[in-house]
Amino acid sequence: MNKITNNKAWFLVLPVFFIVAISAIIPLMTVVNYSVQDIFDPQTRFFVGTEWFEQVLGDRRLHDALIRQIVYTMSVLLIEVPLGIAVALTLPRKGWGVSASMVLLALPLLIPWNVVGTIWQIFGRADIGLGGYVINMLGIDYNYSQNPMDAWVTVLVMDVWHWTSLIVLLCYAGLRSIPDAYYQAAKIDGASNWAVFRFIQLPKMQSVLVIGVLLRFMDSFMIYTEPFVLTGGGPGTATTFLSQFLVTIAVGQFDLGPAAAFSLIYFLIILLVCWVFYTVVMNAGKREEQ
Amino acid sequence: MTLTLENITKTVGGETHIDDVSMTLEPGSFNVLLGRTLAGKTSLMRMMAGLEPPTSGRILVNNADVTGMAVQKRNVAMVYQQFINYPSMNVYDNIASPLKLQGVDKTEIEKRVRETAELMHIEHLLDRLPQELSGGQQQRTAMARAMVKDCTLLLLDEPLVNLDYKLREELREEIPNLLAKRDTIVVYATTEPMEALLLGGKCAVMHEGRVTQFGPTTEVYHNPAYVETGLIFSDPPINLLKAEVRDGALYLASGHQVSLSGHLADLGNGNYTVGVRANHLSVEQENAQCVAMQGQVELAEITGSETFVHVHFNDVSWVIQEEGVHNPRLGEATTFYLDPNRLFAYDADDRLVAAPPSEIQNGKAA
Numbered sequence: 001m002n003k004i005t006n007n008k009a010w011f012l013v014l015p016v017f018f019i020v021a022i023s024a025i026i027p028l029m030t031v032v033n034y035s036v037q038d039i040f041d042p043q044t045r046f047f048v049g050t051e052w053f054e055q056v057l058g059d060r061r062l063h064d065a066l067i068r069q070i071v072y073t074m075s076v077l078l079i080e081v082p083l084g085i086a087v088a089l090t091l092p093r094k095g096w097g098v099s100a101s102m103v104l105l106a107l108p109l110l111i112p113w114n115v116v117g118t119i120w121q122i123f124g125r126a127d128i129g130l131g132g133y134v135i136n137m138l139g140i141d142y143n144y145s146q147n148p149m150d151a152w153v154t155v156l157v158m159d160v161w162h163w164t165s166l167i168v169l170l171c172y173a174g175l176r177s178i179p180d181a182y183y184q185a186a187k188i189d190g191a192s193n194w195a196v197f198r199f200i201q202l203p204k205m206q207s208v209l210v211i212g213v214l215l216r217f218m219d220s221f222m223i224y225t226e227p228f229v230l231t232g233g234g235p236g237t238a239t240t241f242l243s244q245f246l247v248t249i250a251v252g253q254f255d256l257g258p259a260a261a262f263s264l265i266y267f268l269i270i271l272l273v274c275w276v277f278y279t280v281v282m283n284a285g286k287r288e289e290q
Numbered sequence: 291m292t293l294t295l296e297n298i299t300k301t302v303g304g305e306t307h308i309d310d311v312s313m314t315l316e317p318g319s320f321n322v323l324l325g326r327t328l329a330g331k332t333s334l335m336r337m338m339a340g341l342e343p344p345t346s347g348r349i350l351v352n353n354a355d356v357t358g359m360a361v362q363k364r365n366v367a368m369v370y371q372q373f374i375n376y377p378s379m380n381v382y383d384n385i386a387s388p389l390k391l392q393g394v395d396k397t398e399i400e401k402r403v404r405e406t407a408e409l410m411h412i413e414h415l416l417d418r419l420p421q422e423l424s425g426g427q428q429q430r431t432a433m434a435r436a437m438v439k440d441c442t443l444l445l446l447d448e449p450l451v452n453l454d455y456k457l458r459e460e461l462r463e464e465i466p467n468l469l470a471k472r473d474t475i476v477v478y479a480t481t482e483p484m485e486a487l488l489l490g491g492k493c494a495v496m497h498e499g500r501v502t503q504f505g506p507t508t509e510v511y512h513n514p515a516y517v518e519t520g521l522i523f524s525d526p527p528i529n530l531l532k533a534e535v536r537d538g539a540l541y542l543a544s545g546h547q548v549s550l551s552g553h554l555a556d557l558g559n560g561n562y563t564v565g566v567r568a569n570h571l572s573v574e575q576e577n578a579q580c581v582a583m584q585g586q587v588e589l590a591e592i593t594g595s596e597t598f599v600h601v602h603f604n605d606v607s608w609v610i611q612e613e614g615v616h617n618p619r620l621g622e623a624t625t626f627y628l629d630p631n632r633l634f635a636y637d638a639d640d641r642l643v644a645a646p647p648s649e650i651q652n653g654k655a656a
Contacts, residue, residue, distance in 0.1 A: 181370040184341055189388045190362035199387075203378035 034260035052261035064237065065245040069221060072241060076220040079160050081213060084167025089201070091172055098288055105165040112161075117229025120158040124230075128199065144231060148238030150229045155239050163216060165264065168213045174205035209280050214274055221270055242266055291317055291351055291442040295339065298347035300333055300499075307333045308344070309499040312536040318473040320466065323637040324480060324509060324523060329496040331479040335445045338477060339366045351442075355506040367436035371451050373428035375420040381407070381431050382416040384405040388439040406438040407441060425654055426457035437468070444469070446478045450485070462488055483525045487511060495519045512648040520565050526598060528565040528634070535559050540630075544604045546581045548630045553644050557635060562643070565634040568598065571649070572627050580627040587618045601626065605625030 035052055061216045091101050111119070124144050126132040135142040136147045144154040168278060178200065224243035227233065233240035233248075240248075250259035259264065292314040300308040303346040308330050315321055323331045336342050337349065340361040349357045356364060367388070375384045382403055389399045407413040410430040420428055425511040429449060436444060446465075450458040466489055469476050480486055486493050486507055493507035495514075504516045514520035520528040535557050542564065550557055575582070585601030585608065592598075597616040598609050601624060610626050618624060632651065635644040645651075 016509065080392060179372050179374070181372050181374050184336075185368065185370070185374045187341065188361050188366060188368055190391045191387075195391075199376045203376075 015115065019246060031260045031263050034256050035264055036257075038257050039076065048257065052257045053265070056258050056262045056265065061237070061245065065240055065242050068237075069242045072152075072223075073217060075156055076159050076163075077213060077216055079156070080164045080167050081209070083160070084164050084212070085171050085205070085209075087164065087168045088171035088175055089197070091168070093176070102169075105168055108162050108167075109165050109169075109223055113160075113225035114229050116158065116162050117226040118224070120154065120161075121230045124154050130281055146235055151235055151238050155227045155230060158230065159220060159223070162226070163219070167212045169203055170208040174208040177205045210278070214277065217277070218270060218274065221273075222242045291472075292353075293443060293476060294350040294353070295334075295338070296348040296350065298323055298334070298337060298344045298349065300337065300342075301345045302332075306499055308337070311347075311499075311501050313494060313501055313504050315475045315477070317475065320469060320476045320478070320489065322478050322486040322489055322491060322493045323496055324483065324486045325496030326481055326522060328497040331496055332447055333499075334496070335368070335477060335479060338443065339368055339445055340364045341633060364443070365439075365441045366445065367439060367441040368445040368447065369429070369433050369436045369449045371448045373425060373452070375428060375431050375435070378393055379422070380417050380419055381412060384431055385416075385434045385438050386422065388435060392439065402438055403434075406434045409437070410434045424457075425453050426461065429453060429461070433517055440472075441474060444474045444476045446476065448479050448481065451481075466490060482522050483511075486523070493523075495522055497522060508648075511644060512651055513645045514634070517563055517565065517636050520634060520636075520642075524567055526544060526568050526609040526611075528567055529571070529606075530563055530565050531604070531606060531608075533562045533564045533635075535562060540635075542581075543606075544583060546583060546628075547550070548581060548633070549579075551579075552631050553646055554630065554633065554635060558643060561638045563636040563640065565636065566628060566632055567651075568609040570632040571608070571610040571628065572629070573610065573612055573624070575627050579631065580629050582625055583585055583628055584623055584625050587620055587622050587624050588621070589620070590616065590618055592616075599624070608653045 017227065036047060036049060038048045038051075046126055087105075092098055108116070119171050123129045123131040124142075126136050132142060132144075141147075142150050144151040167239060182200050182204075186200060191199070222243055223241055224247070227239045228239060228247075231239045233244040246259060246262055249255050249262060291648050295311055297315050298311045299306070300309055304428065311334060323334065325331050332400045333342075337344050340349075340356065340359055343358060347357075348355055349644075351364075375381075376387060379387065385403045385406060386399050389402060394402075403416075404413065407416060410433060412427060412430045412434060413574070415423060415427060415431075420431060423431065429452075433446075433449065450461055453461065462485060465478075478489060478490075480489075490507055492505060493510045494501045494504040495510060497516075497518045505520050507586075510519070511523055511639055514523050514528070517528075517530065521530075534541050535550070536559050538550060540550055540554060540557065540562070542548065548554070572580075583603065585603035587599060588602050588607060589600040591600075592615050594615070595613065597612045597614065599612060599618055600607055600609050633644075634642060634646070637643045
């Protein structure tokens, strides 16, 4: 029997191919192009090979920003994930409280990122901001624009305020999908609240938690807007995370070559961490199955 | 243990879910709760278990009041319609979990888990996770978890509903044997009359939150005390028709006349509802007393060994169960025969006043 080939499929795939090319592949290739050349103006350019990569990788400022970034992202995950789970567990399961808490929780997620930065910039000021004023009233010397530690904590608290809701909503959806009979069965067995959490709720939330952790990792690792508005990366370099540093090189100093090399490294770090995390979690799931 | 319910009522938000239920469950008895969906079977079981308290009434165990006692202290087990197992534990740990929580020692746990698993035919699956099992195996695991702990009250809430046909039959046959040797009180909720009959034991028929009849299953089947009971405990539901007794004879609303003999002899004048089961109607005249009736064929359901023919006459629809495969043409007029010896008679208040003797219900017409 002759195999009939229908070339119409190519025609149908073409729009997707076209969009992906324009939105992802061509920009990425442009960056690759920049990263291996020294460009003075459109006519004057030299191929420099891996020189920019070597320079960027040896840059102490980059190392510092990377460490800062890792500590920051770790802190974000360590605070937001347990806090999100805890809040999700305490939310009402039925009644008017459900919609009320959903709306309240969704509010921070709906605010544009630079507005979040502005809100916290004003909120944290010692002279006119409610938060800053109250903290200083309590006798704590707090000033995020001069004290690096204060700035760092403010950025972290802002992120927790902004994004914990996402984890809460994901976990809540996971919890809601557990049939009531599971809780009854556990009650009949005489299982403790901890056992119910460990053996029913946590396993049932696993898949949404993986998504939540991945999203929060990627987002916090790429954080730019909020600290840019709040502290501008300062004081000094206390809150200069990778994106902030990248923008300083690319736009501030217009060093396109190093910036492009840096972008690629940045991209690979995120890709690598996500892949490792996903593989480890999925393998852990499989190992349990065996 | 004897479990006694005394005037149990449950209202939720002004709606009555359970309405004044009183019943006594004997030690070691197998009790079927038969009723349609939303009849209150699950609510009643939840109160028997102690998962929720009744609004009023008392629950006694061996004459001691346990109405407010928490479920953990009552030594009950429950199996649900959904397959409920701990998702991250393998089958062994799932079955062992109630024993671990009771603090039974390790070698004893191992022994009992293996025994129970063998009984449920899942001994080869002990190291699998629930999600790797078929529905039937998952439900077997859930049942093993319920049976491993020697509870005094075992509640099964439509445990076979979510299983496919073949597995359901298999488990349905096993269940009475599995539970026979214990002195646990078993309560089994179902919507299917056939399941109740197969399981045997005692049967409580539930309708709109009330237990309308409670007794040995076959006895209830042979004497459904109310019209509703007949409808619930009969598949297809019992065929009904208005009738009147006057001048020493029973006149059916369809105009047919039936003489008052046999079990119908004592009926006084007045209005009645008569009922007849689908398998007691016939397309052949089986004896001289049979009344020939006519109707239009509405529908024929063929199950293989039987055909259920729906016929319409006098604004009612009846179902006739015929053996074998038949293909009557829809809309066609058909004649079928009603044997008066097999009529149930209900009075104006829908209470049973005459039921055919059970040997006539079981056997072929005389």
